[in-house]
Amino acid sequence: MEALPILKLEKVNLHYGDNHVLKNISMDIAANSITAFIGPSGCGKSSLLRCLNRMNDLIDSTKIEGKILFGDNIDINDRKLDVTQLRRKIGMVFQKPNPFPKSIYENIAYGIRIAQGAPKSEVDGRVEEALKKVGLWKEVSDRLKDSGMALSGGQAQRLCIARTIATKPDIILMDEPTSALDPISTQTIEELTLELKENYTVVIVTHNMQQAARISDSTAFFYLGDLVEYSPTKVMFTRPQQKRTEDYITGRFG
Amino acid sequence: MSLEKRSRIAEYLIEKGLIRLSGYAAVLVLLLILFFIMREGLPFFGVYNAGDFLFKTDWYPLSGRYGMLPLLTGSVMVTVLSLVVAVPMAIGTAIFISELAPARVRGIFKVLLEILASIPSVVFGFLGIIFLGPWVQKTFGLQTGLNAFSAGILLAFMALPTIASVADEALQAVPRSLREASLALGASRIQTIFRITFPAASSGVIAGVMLGIGRAIGETMTVMMVAGGSAQVTMNPMAPVRTMTGTIAAEMGEVVMGDDHYRALFMIGLLLFVITLGVNTLSGIIIERIRRGQGGQKS
Amino acid sequence: MMTRKIRLSDGIGYAFVYAMTAAAFIPLIAFLVYVLAKGIGRVNWEFLSSASSSMESGGIFAPLFGTLVLTLLSLLVAVPISLLAAVYLSEYARKDRWFRIIELTIVNLAGVPSVVYGLFGLGLFVIFFGLGKSLIAGALTMACMSLPLLVTVFYQALKAVPLTLREASLALGASKLSTTFRIVVPTALPGIFTGVILATARIAGETAPVLFTVAAYYMPNLPQSLSDQSMLLSYHLYVISTQNTGVKDEQKFAVTLILVLLVLVVNLVAIGLRSRARKKIGNLG
Numbered sequence A: 001m002e003a004l005p006i007l008k009l010e011k012v013n014l015h016y017g018d019n020h021v022l023k024n025i026s027m028d029i030a031a032n033s034i035t036a037f038i039g040p041s042g043c044g045k046s047s048l049l050r051c052l053n054r055m056n057d058l059i060d061s062t063k064i065e066g067k068i069l070f071g072d073n074i075d076i077n078d079r080k081l082d083v084t085q086l087r088r089k090i091g092m093v094f095q096k097p098n099p100f101p102k103s104i105y106e107n108i109a110y111g112i113r114i115a116q117g118a119p120k121s122e123v124d125g126r127v128e129e130a131l132k133k134v135g136l137w138k139e140v141s142d143r144l145k146d147s148g149m150a151l152s153g154g155q156a157q158r159l160c161i162a163r164t165i166a167t168k169p170d171i172i173l174m175d176e177p178t179s180a181l182d183p184i185s186t187q188t189i190e191e192l193t194l195e196l197k198e199n200y201t202v203v204i205v206t207h208n209m210q211q212a213a214r215i216s217d218s219t220a221f222f223y224l225g226d227l228v229e230y231s232p233t234k235v236m237f238t239r240p241q242q243k244r245t246e247d248y249i250t251g252r253f254g
Numbered sequence B: 001m002s003l004e005k006r007s008r009i010a011e012y013l014i015e016k017g018l019i020r021l022s023g024y025a026a027v028l029v030l031l032l033i034l035f036f037i038m039r040e041g042l043p044f045f046g047v048y049n050a051g052d053f054l055f056k057t058d059w060y061p062l063s064g065r066y067g068m069l070p071l072l073t074g075s076v077m078v079t080v081l082s083l084v085v086a087v088p089m090a091i092g093t094a095i096f097i098s099e100l101a102p103a104r105v106r107g108i109f110k111v112l113l114e115i116l117a118s119i120p121s122v123v124f125g126f127l128g129i130i131f132l133g134p135w136v137q138k139t140f141g142l143q144t145g146l147n148a149f150s151a152g153i154l155l156a157f158m159a160l161p162t163i164a165s166v167a168d169e170a171l172q173a174v175p176r177s178l179r180e181a182s183l184a185l186g187a188s189r190i191q192t193i194f195r196i197t198f199p200a201a202s203s204g205v206i207a208g209v210m211l212g213i214g215r216a217i218g219e220t221m222t223v224m225m226v227a228g229g230s231a232q233v234t235m236n237p238m239a240p241v242r243t244m245t246g247t248i249a250a251e252m253g254e255v256v257m258g259d260d261h262y263r264a265l266f267m268i269g270l271l272l273f274v275i276t277l278g279v280n281t282l283s284g285i286i287i288e289r290i291r292r293g294q295g296g297q298k299s
Numbered sequence C: 001m002m003t004r005k006i007r008l009s010d011g012i013g014y015a016f017v018y019a020m021t022a023a024a025f026i027p028l029i030a031f032l033v034y035v036l037a038k039g040i041g042r043v044n045w046e047f048l049s050s051a052s053s054s055m056e057s058g059g060i061f062a063p064l065f066g067t068l069v070l071t072l073l074s075l076l077v078a079v080p081i082s083l084l085a086a087v088y089l090s091e092y093a094r095k096d097r098w099f100r101i102i103e104l105t106i107v108n109l110a111g112v113p114s115v116v117y118g119l120f121g122l123g124l125f126v127i128f129f130g131l132g133k134s135l136i137a138g139a140l141t142m143a144c145m146s147l148p149l150l151v152t153v154f155y156q157a158l159k160a161v162p163l164t165l166r167e168a169s170l171a172l173g174a175s176k177l178s179t180t181f182r183i184v185v186p187t188a189l190p191g192i193f194t195g196v197i198l199a200t201a202r203i204a205g206e207t208a209p210v211l212f213t214v215a216a217y218y219m220p221n222l223p224q225s226l227s228d229q230s231m232l233l234s235y236h237l238y239v240i241s242t243q244n245t246g247v248k249d250e251q252k253f254a255v256t257l258i259l260v261l262l263v264l265v266v267n268l269v270a271i272g273l274r275s276r277a278r279k280k281i282g283n284l285g
Helices: A045-052 A083-089 A104-115 A120-133 A137-143 A153-165 A183-196 A209-215 A233-238 A243-249 B009-023 B025-041 B050-055 B069-100 B103-118 B121-140 B148-172 B176-184 B189-200 B202-218 B221-226 B244-254 B260-297 C002-042 C045-049 C061-092 C097-111 C114-128 C135-159 C163-171 C176-205 C233-242 C249-283
Strands: A005-016 A019-030 A034-038 A062-070 A090-093 A171-175 A201-205 A218-223 A226-232
Touching: A005 A045, A005 A201, A019 A045, A019 A062, A019 A201, A019 A218, A019 A226, A034 A045, A034 A209, A045 A062, A045 A171, A045 A201, A045 A218, A083 A090, A090 A153, A090 C163, A104 A120, A104 A153, A104 C176, A120 A137, A120 A153, A153 A171, A153 A183, A153 C163, A183 A201, A183 A209, A209 A233, A218 A233, A218 A243, A226 A233, A226 A243, A233 A243, B009 B025, B009 C061, B009 C176, B025 B260, B025 C061, B025 C097, B025 C114, B025 C135, B050 B069, B069 B103, B069 B148, B069 B189, B069 B202, B069 B244, B069 C002, B103 B148, B103 C002, B103 C176, B103 C249, B121 B148, B121 B221, B121 C176, B121 C233, B121 C249, B148 B202, B148 B221, B148 C002, B176 B189, B189 B202, B189 C002, B202 B244, B202 B260, B202 C097, B202 C114, B221 B244, B221 C233, B244 B260, B244 C114, B260 C097, B260 C114, C002 C249, C045 C061, C061 C097, C061 C135, C061 C176, C061 C233, C061 C249, C097 C135, C114 C135, C135 C176, C163 C176, C176 C233, C176 C249, C233 C249
Parallel strands: A034 A201, A034 A218, A090 A171, A171 A201
Antiparallel strands: A005 A019, A005 A062, A218 A226
16 A cells, blocks of 8 residues: 655756756655665765755755645745744754764754753653664663763764654655764664654665665665656666666666 | 744844844944044144145144154154064074974964964063163163164064964965975975975965064054154164154143144054055955965865 | 085075074063063062052052953953854855955954054044043943954854754754854854953053053042043053153063963963864864
């Protein structure tokens, strides 16, 4: 049974200045699934990810055309939209773990506090819940006051994921979340991502095809700004329909 | 769910209003300086000839004569003397810090430079009165040791940190590959420094010297206390002189607000303002040119 | 053979560099040591804490108090404005023409002679605003003078905060304002603090701007309000150095020592803080 799409992209075009970075991207992303964006460097996969939570707004010369619809057909590029609320619903985890120079507790409480003032007891509870969900609670519950930056790579990234889910998003965007981590931490994060699928929708950009094959339900292959192929992961990796896809997957370029 | 924008008036006000206005504060201050100095000073030209002011050499305010040329030459003389002493010292120091000293020593000397730079000008003036003046007087057999020469020496030490740190930056900016190419050809370290590295950094050093000029011309307390106080045009470095800065500081206490003398002093201030603005802008342009040039050459 | 010739010119080169460096710093160190030796004799708690009824000797509490108060007031005015200005330049301004203009203005303001700031303070605060020669006029003048230094240091501190921290905050749904004041500024705090301390040393040591705006030759009592004039440490040193009215040398050296110590200690603290902050930033991003 197909879940309802939580994100619908219709003919999305993105320009950085004169650069036509994304060309006519149309795709639906199903709720409670893990979708992987793969492709060689410069293919636009990270740019597309950043369109989904409007982080591209930070760059001056960006121009976007087409529609990106979220949930109940909310157009996320609508001028009347409050982008800060959008970002609480669509969260992002970055390539290099970037905890704030604050305590572990404060890192997570930050996202809760900026949304609405919550009483301390509620904040405590949500911090604990977030840390439990990423499997950090046991490791850090006795040192919540320690600096978030003192954590190792894998732990720090889990802290960043905990920080993101503390705002109760619907979608979690991950921009190459394990490329700066060692293999064991990578594995931990991958297992965590699979668990997250239950309650969230995950879109993950990865340059590691095996990772995409391991954890995602659907995979989208991008090349030079085009969406070349988008299919269930098992299908993409066993019977790719496009030659370019097959070339990339078999390592002929990339 | 609706994600409509809440009207955030307070935030908008803060961002667009307070922050943006503060950003322009510096421009406001500069304009205010210009405006108020002109306000108090320009009326002077209603009663006194501008040409006489700039080119006559008799500065006798008590008799109503305001020829400020001696003040200008005084400033120039003291500045030139200070540069003669400061530039070699600054270059030597910069070369030492940048090219010869090991990392830790470099750090220590950079701190020493900052310490030198932080010494208040009135302390330099005190040093001049209590030490340098008497010493110069004795050594050169003069009537007084408070003259352009002494002031120049003190000013040299005040300008030194400015010139040295800019020169150091310029030397550091020279790409390593240039030094390596020279050494690989068999040149010694000293040869590399003086024939390759330093010439490559020369425009930065010049910019540093210009900043030093600005610093020296603008210095007030030291020259007021040490340069002597005689408003005369002279080529003799051992003669007491008056600078523009020293004159303003010394005589402002004795004027009646709003009278000619008062306005004349403001006009000197305006001239000073324009000169230092010009010197600083020029050095800024030079520094900008180097930075752009370096962008293409960096290894 | 050829080796000898090169060695000679090398020797000259080294000699030049080392001689110049020595010439630059030995006088400084010698002077500081001398001031310490000559002045320490008179410096004790009484010297610092009691006011004096004459200019020739006695405690320097009055000028010391004046300097501290003036410095504090100036910072109170200068720091908030400079911080906001630095925030504007770092977080909000686009790198357009206006940005260049503001940048140039700040560089030029930094080069304006201190006596010109004195004239400016006289013209605007003392006369036009009618504040008269007063602590408030002096503080406003010094605040303007500190603006370039503070804005530059604050701006660099803010810029050093890694971009990725801002992105993380925005991605959580924080507004730009929240991100700036809850994440960026707190992270930049050590650098900001350093700037404040550097400005403190500058203000405490300056004489020319206060000549026309606040300095009093002698006051029997401490200033009671913002509109009072005040004695100041730097101006006091100027006065007792240049007027030969029976002030003992020890007194002059003692005052010099206090002023130099004040400025030196403050600057060293700032330098220490700055290197610690640099090490911390090295661990971020």
